[in-house]
Amino acid sequence: MKDKYDLIVVGAGPGGSIAAKTAAEHGLDVLLIEKRSEIGDPVRCAEGISKEGLRQFIEPDKRWIAARTKGARIYSPDGTKIEMAEDMAGSEVGYVLERKIFDRVLAKNAAMAGAEVMVKTRATSLIIEDGFVRGIRGEHIGEGFEIRSDIVIGADGVESKVGRWAGIDTTLKLSDIESGAQFLMADIDFDPNYCDFYLGNKLAPGGYVWVFPKGKHEANVGLGILGSRSGGMQAIDYLRRFVETHCPDGKILEIIVGGVPVSAPIERTTASGLMLIGDAARMANPITGGGILHAMDSGMMAGEVAASAISRGDVSVKALEEYETRWRSTIGAVIERSYKVKELFMGSSDKELNGLAHTIENVDFTELTIGGLVEALIKKNPKLFWELRHLF
Amino acid sequence: MVIVDRHKCGHCGACVAVCPVYAIELVGTWIEIGEECKECGLCTQVCPMGSLEVGT
Numbered sequence A: 001m002k003d004k005y006d007l008i009v010v011g012a013g014p015g016g017s018i019a020a021k022t023a024a025e026h027g028l029d030v031l032l033i034e035k036r037s038e039i040g041d042p043v044r045c046a047e048g049i050s051k052e053g054l055r056q057f058i059e060p061d062k063r064w065i066a067a068r069t070k071g072a073r074i075y076s077p078d079g080t081k082i083e084m085a086e087d088m089a090g091s092e093v094g095y096v097l098e099r100k101i102f103d104r105v106l107a108k109n110a111a112m113a114g115a116e117v118m119v120k121t122r123a124t125s126l127i128i129e130d131g132f133v134r135g136i137r138g139e140h141i142g143e144g145f146e147i148r149s150d151i152v153i154g155a156d157g158v159e160s161k162v163g164r165w166a167g168i169d170t171t172l173k174l175s176d177i178e179s180g181a182q183f184l185m186a187d188i189d190f191d192p193n194y195c196d197f198y199l200g201n202k203l204a205p206g207g208y209v210w211v212f213p214k215g216k217h218e219a220n221v222g223l224g225i226l227g228s229r230s231g232g233m234q235a236i237d238y239l240r241r242f243v244e245t246h247c248p249d250g251k252i253l254e255i256i257v258g259g260v261p262v263s264a265p266i267e268r269t270t271a272s273g274l275m276l277i278g279d280a281a282r283m284a285n286p287i288t289g290g291g292i293l294h295a296m297d298s299g300m301m302a303g304e305v306a307a308s309a310i311s312r313g314d315v316s317v318k319a320l321e322e323y324e325t326r327w328r329s330t331i332g333a334v335i336e337r338s339y340k341v342k343e344l345f346m347g348s349s350d351k352e353l354n355g356l357a358h359t360i361e362n363v364d365f366t367e368l369t370i371g372g373l374v375e376a377l378i379k380k381n382p383k384l385f386w387e388l389r390h391l392f
Numbered sequence B: 001m002v003i004v005d006r007h008k009c010g011h012c013g014a015c016v017a018v019c020p021v022y023a024i025e026l027v028g029t030w031i032e033i034g035e036e037c038k039e040c041g042l043c044t045q046v047c048p049m050g051s052l053e054v055g056t
């Protein structure tokens, strides 16, 4: 550990590791810190990711791909099935990862590009001087330290404090966070070719149940409920109930829990000497809760902007505006649109969800574009879908 | 004060994200609740495991 770096990245999730790798490849002296003793563990994820999305960042490798699926099946509360081909089904469907290995490989790649990596190392506050973030304070295996840097990237996930320390309020309202629980299950009945989704206010209010295959005999069976809709029952209680009725004989190999931000784009993700990325910047998709790709994408952008700002000798909030502009026009536009759709559907009753499923039951999703789908929906159900017409 | 059942907690950090006064810290495999806590109960609602409770 040195006492000064060009860039410190806090958090070695997919976002932080890609940011560190990108910046190191651009010649910066980078430190990547992770508070856990094992990168990627415990997992807080259903591990679904689109094939095309993933390939933008890394060549798929069978060491960390647990399953390849060919599509998604969505079940409405009355069991009506809608099937979508994998490339139509959004950023969460395609491969199912083994994130414990995936996250570690991404951190290793950052290290191979020249970044220094420190685990069991937790940031506890920022060094702020003259309105500029100039490094972090923290502890490494219980020992306090202070390290300076020109820029700090906050990649510290859903529990992010880095932004808050710099005066950016990233607190989530209960209606803007999904509370999730998941079992890795063996000995259950499922089709390893599909990612399955179950909708319904009784199953998962304000969220959905997922069954994502992890090979032929195991699957991630989990659900998310909207924080504001928990009403006395927690996510784990809903999950136990689902498992009791759908796969009572299954064996539980792992229990994991987590929170996913499902908010609209936040107002600021930069301050002088600071950028926030991924879940720390609340970039997960408000409809699906998928956040791996947005974390990696924003990580790459922040790594590039850090390199160019430092080479110009200007890390002021004005210089970092380039990052704000880039993520807002891409990731931000997606989140904005999805958030509107989420707000529109969040209050839907089971009857409305069934009606919706019946409307599109026979649509061929291998041929239809999203725009065409929305048009078809408006024709059949003008009241509900009229508000969507500007979004696509 | 908010009481944590450490045997139930899955150290996921969801509670940290909703606390309006930043009173919670996920240290490693446990959480700590600071004096700032104003007993609003938001964290107890979001906790997937039901490991938090506003107590006296």
Ligand SMILES: Cc1cc2nc3c(=O)[nH]c(=O)nc-3n(C[C@H](O)[C@H](O)[C@H](O)COP(=O)(O)OP(=O)(O)OC[C@H]3O[C@@H](n4cnc5c(N)ncnc54)[C@H](O)[C@@H]3O)c2cc1C
Pocket: A010, A011, A012, A013, A014, A015, A016, A033, A034, A035, A036, A040, A044, A045, A046, A047, A048, A049, A091, A092, A121, A122, A123, A124, A155, A156, A157, A158, A159, A160, A161, A180, A181, A182, A222, A257, A258, A259, A260, A277, A278, A279, A280, A284, A289, A290, A291, A292, A293, A295
């Ligand atoms: C139940 C559940 C299911 C999900 N399913 C999917 C899915 O199927 N597909 C998908 O795309 N997304 C899914 N997500 C979302 C996805 O997991 C996240 O969006 C993604 O991990 C975000 O990556 P990140 O790098 O921003 O943050 P993270 O992966 O959360 O990494 C943040 C890291 O920062 C570390 N850290 C935090 N604070 C500090 C500190 N002070 N000092 C040092 N280190 C720190 C943490 O320990 C952590 O390792 C799911 C989430 C949950 C909870």
Ligand code: SF4
Pocket: B002, B018, B019, B020, B021, B022, B023, B024, B033, B036, B037, B038, B039, B040, B041, B042, B043, B044, B054
């Ligand atoms: S009760 Fe409210 S103030 Fe106290 S820790 Fe929980 S969320 Fe924070």
Ligand code: SF4
Pocket: A257, B004, B008, B009, B010, B011, B012, B013, B014, B015, B016, B026, B031, B046, B047, B048, B049, B050, B051, B052
């Ligand atoms: S939300 Fe619950 S399970 Fe998650 S860290 Fe907080 S107390 Fe633990």
